[in-house]
Amino acid sequence: MSEPLLVADHLTKDYGTFRALADLTLSVAAGEVVGLLGPNGSGKSTALRLMLGFLKPTSGRARIGGFDCWADSVETRKRVAYLPGELRLYDTMTGRRLVTFLGRLRGDAPGPEVDALAKKLDIDIDRPLTHMSSGMKRKVALLAVLVPKVPLIILDEPTNTLDPTMRDELLEQLKSARARGQAVLFSSHVLQEVETVCDRVAVLRRGELVHVQEMSELREGRSVSARLTGPPPAHGPGGAELAPNTVSADGRLQMTFRGPLPVLLDWLARQPLTDLVIEPQGLAPIYKRFHG
C-alpha cells in the first residue's frame, strides 16, 4: 500500500537548546482535511515550516508524495500551496499579477476561476497590493493558494484577520478543495473553525502531539447539560450505567451521549428537569483537558 500524501515521522526541531517540536508523527491522506490545534507557541508554525522544507529538522523527517521535505524540497513544494502566517507580498503588484506570477512559477496559467474566486472572496484583484488593507491582502494570498489544484494545501492560521463572512467562505473553499481530492493541513487556535471543516484534529502542547481526534467520532456524540430537582437517576439512557460524577451535589447533570436520539429523549422525559441543553459534542472538553 502506498504511503499517505504527507507523512511526518518523529519530526523534531530544536532552536538552540529549546525544543520547539518533539517527535511529531502524523500523516495526512489525499482528500483529508486535518487541523493542527494549539495555543500560541505550541509549535504549529514550526511543524508546518518543517513540512515545507523551510527548516531543517533536528531529527526525524517529513515526506510529501514520497519526497523528503528537506532533501527534495523542490519536488515537495511542487505539490503544495502554502499560506504563511505572516505575509510578505510584492506590494508593487496588483493582486492579479501576483496570482499570475505565482502560478507561472509552478508552470500553471491561472484561468477564469481567478475572477470567480475573487468575486466570492469579495476582492478587487486589479488594485495594487499597496492600496489594500491587511485583510484584503490576506484574501489575495488565499486566492493564490486556492487557485492551483495541487495535491496539498497548507495554511498557517488562515482565518486570521478575516471577517466572519469571509471566514465562512474560506471554510467552504476548503471543503470544495477536499471534494476535488486535495488534502488540507491548517493550523488554528479557534476550536469552532476546526470543528466545522476538519476530518481529523491534532492537538499540540509545548511542541508535543498530545491528542489526535477523528471528528466523525465527536459528530456522533451529544453533550447534555441539565439541572435536576430530584435525586439522581439510577441508570442512564437505555438502562446504561451512569458514570459516578454525572450529577453534581447541587443537581447539575453533565454527560455525553452516543446513540439514537429517541432513547436519550425518552430517558430525559422521565427525569425531574428544570433546564436542558443538548448540543453536538464539540472539541472544547477535549481541548480543555490539555489546555484547560
Ligand SMILES: Nc1ncnc2c1ncn2[C@@H]1O[C@H](COP(=O)(O)OP(=O)(O)OP(=O)(O)O)[C@@H](O)[C@H]1O
Ligand atoms: N527562530 C526561532 N528561534 C528560537 N525560538 C523560536 C523560533 N521560532 C519559534 N521559536 C519558539 O518555538 C516555539 C514554537 O513556535 P511556533 O511559532 O512554532 O508556535 P505556534 O504554535 O505556531 O505559535 P502561534 O500560534 O503564536 O503562531 C515558541 O516557543 C517560539 O518562541
